[in-house]
Amino acid sequence: xxxxxxxxxxxxxxxxxxxxxxxxxxxxxxxxxxxxxxxxxxxxxxxxxxxxxxxxxxxxxxxxxxxxxxxxxxxxxxxxxxxxxxxxxxxxxxxxxxxxxxxxxxxxxxxxxxx
Amino acid sequence: xxxxxxxxxxxxxxxxxxxxxxxxxxxxxxxxxxxxxxxxxxxxxxxxxxxxxxxxxxxxxxxxxxxxxxxxxxxxxxxxxxxxxxxxxxxxxxxxxxxxxxxxxxxxxxxxxxx
Numbered sequence: 001x002x003x004x005x006x007x008x009x010x011x012x013x014x015x016x017x018x019x020x021x022x023x024x025x026x027x028x029x030x031x032x033x034x035x036x037x038x039x040x041x042x043x044x045x046x047x048x049x050x051x052x053x054x055x056x057x058x059x060x061x062x063x064x065x066x067x068x069x070x071x072x073x074x075x076x077x078x079x080x081x082x083x084x085x086x087x088x089x090x091x092x093x094x095x096x097x098x099x100x101x102x103x104x105x106x107x108x109x110x111x112x113x114x115x
Numbered sequence: 116x117x118x119x120x121x122x123x124x125x126x127x128x129x130x131x132x133x134x135x136x137x138x139x140x141x142x143x144x145x146x147x148x149x150x151x152x153x154x155x156x157x158x159x160x161x162x163x164x165x166x167x168x169x170x171x172x173x174x175x176x177x178x179x180x181x182x183x184x185x186x187x188x189x190x191x192x193x194x195x196x197x198x199x200x201x202x203x204x205x206x207x208x209x210x211x212x213x214x215x216x217x218x219x220x221x222x223x224x225x226x227x228x229x230x
Contacts, residue, residue, distance in 0.1 A: 032216060043206060043220045044160075091158060101216040102148045102167075106160035 003027045004096050006107035013084055014115055020080045021110045023094030029074035030096035034104065035067075038091045050077040050094075084114040117142045119207050119221035127227040128197045135182075136192045136224050138207030146212040149183065151192045154223075155203040163205070166190065197228045 007022045023033060031052045036044040048069050049057040056069035066088075068080040081088055091111050095104040119140045128134035140149070151163040166174045166183050173181050178195045190209075194201055207221040 034217070038158075041204075041223075041225070043222050044218075046217065049215065049217070093158075093160065095160075095218075097216040102210060103150070103162065103165060104210075104216065104218055105162065106152075108157070108159045 002108070003105045004094065004107040006094055006110050008110060009108060010111045010113075012113045012115060015085055016083055018080055018082045019084055019112060020078055021092055021094075021112075023077045023079070023096075023107050025075045025096045028096065028099065030077075031074060032097040032101070033071060033077040034095045034097070035069060035077070035079050036093045036095070038093060038109075040091075044093060047079075081112065084112070086114045088112065089114045117144075117209075117211065117219050119209065119219055121205075121207055121221035121224050123224045124222070125225045125227070127229055128194075130197055130199060130228055130230050132197055133193060133195045134197055134226065136194075136205055136207075136226065138190045138192070138221055140188050140190065140207070140209055140219070140221075142188070142209070142211060142219075144211040144214075148210045148212075149181075149190045150208045150210075150218070151179070151181070151190075152206045152208060153201075153203045154206065155200075160206075164192065194226075199228050199230060202226060202228045 005024045033050040035047045047062045050071040052071045058064045071077040093109045095106045147168045149166040153161045153163045164176045180193050182191045204223045208218045
């Protein structure tokens with residue numbers, strides 16, 4: 001069964017608003033989770049590493065003030081897209097790391113459309 | 116730089132036939148984990164097979180098997196008895212040891228299984 005859930009699965013918002021996406025680890029206390037962005041027919045692009053109880057580590061070129069990540073518990077990480085614009089429309093996927101830091105398990109993804 | 120190259124953007128195979136997807140990677144690390152992930156039209160990332168680099172024996176999972184050639188840095192995926200449900204994007208990826216569990220992804224191969 002699913003080990004990672006995401007909510008919502010789809011969201012449509014108006015330009016300028018903020019959107020929060022939740023990622024939950026269902027079967028494991030995950031100290032490390034990852035957030036990805038994916039455009040159609042392309043590979044996953046890592047945005048940031050979410051660490052429980054500390055600040056997220058962002059990849060080069062990802063605006064940390066625009067993509068706010070909070071990992072306040074061992075089972076929940078959230079990604080907030082602030083002041084969303086149409087170019088932020090994409091598919092966002094989270095994952096959690098296995099205990100041995102040797103495998104990632106993915107959530108089902110969230111499709112964000114900014115009008 | 117650590118990279119993964121999938122040289123076949125698209126492939127097709129007849130149902131019940133066998134197909135091999137190519138993957139090469141580049142890393143200076145001697146220890147790492149290799150993966151094939153499947154992303155069907157639902158866009159849920161599904162772990163297909165996992166290989167530990169220190170193991171010479173090729174991993175198998177039912178109809179899926181790999182040909183791991185460490186010296187050549189090659190990690191191809193063979194799908195036997197292809198089924199319509201195998202239609203998906205396939206991503207080759209690896210996690211170097213002691214680098215926080217980050218996945219390095221290839222560009223993906225879009226596989227179509229035709230009836």
